[in-house]
Amino acid sequence: MQVIGIKTPLFKNKDNLINFIFDNISSMEDGDILAITSKIIALSQCRTAKLKDKNNLIINNSKETIKFSDVFLTFTDEGWCINAGIDESNANHKVILLPKDIFKTVEFIRTKMLKHFCLKKLGILITDTKSLPLRVGTIGRTIGYTGFEPLRSYVGEKDLFGKKSRFTKSNIADALSACAVLIMGEGNEKTPMVVIKNAPVKFTNRSNINKKNTNLSISPEKDIFLYAYKNFEKNKK
Secondary structure (H helix, E strand, O other): OEEEEEOOOOOOOOOOHHHHHHHHOOOOOOOEEEEEEHHHHHHHOOOEEEHHHHHHHHHHOOOEEEEOOOOEEEEEOOEEEEHHHOEOOOOOOEEEOOOOOHHHHHHHHHHHHHHHHOOOOEEEEEEEEEEOOOOOOEEEEEEEEEOEOOEEEOEOOEOOOOOEEOOOEEEHHHHHHHHHHHHHOOOOOOOOEEEEEOOOOOEOOOOOOOOOOOOOOOOHHHOHHHHHHHHHHHHHO
16 A cells, blocks of 8 residues: 655645645546545635634534643544644634535545546545544544445454454544545645555445535444443542
8 A cells, every 4th residue: 555645835725625636636546545634625615713713613513522721622523532623733823623514525526536537436535633542642533535435344254263253343444544644744744635545445436425424433322431431430439
C-alpha cells in the first residue's frame, strides 16, 4: 500500500472544492482512495465562526458536554470527541466547525472524480482527528466515506490455529484515515489530501447518501469501556 501526500496552496474560506482537487491532482487510477481533511470541506461550505462564539458552538453541537480546564469532552453523533470537532488550529483567528451533509458531499466528490478521471473504482474518505481514552495524542478517524466497504468482518473465520473468530471486525476506514492523517500532519505541512494506492479494501458503488452517520460509532450502552469505567469507579468507593 502506498500513501502519497498532496502538497497544495492554502485553501481559503469559500474556495471551490472540486476545482481545488482537480488543480492539485493530475491523475488517479482505478482502485485509488482519496483522503481529504475535513477542514477544507468545512471551509468550502463556509463553516467558520468567530472565536468568541466557540464555547456556545461546542455546546450547541453536542448532546452532552463535560468541561475540563481547557477543553470540553463532548458526545456527538460520532461518539466522544474534544470540543465537538470545532477547531482553532489553521483557522486564522476563527474557529472551523465540522462539515455538514458529509455523505452527500463525499458522493458528490466521487461522482465528479469518476467522470473527470474516467474511473470505475474509487474511494473517498474524509478525515478528522480524535483523542483515544488513556492514550497520549491524537489519531486520524473517518467522518465520511464512499466507494468502499468501511468494515472487514472476521466473524466465523478461522485464525492460524483453527479457532473461529466470534467478534472481530477490522475498522478499515479509520485505519486508512490514521495513515492519511500521519502524512497530512496537523501543523503547517500544507498537505490536505492524500492518495492511497493498493489499499486492501472491497470497492462498492453503493450510495451512502441517506446515512446520518458513518455507522462506525456505537451507542454508549453497547460500549464495553462503559462497563470498565463503571466498575472502576465502584471499586474506588
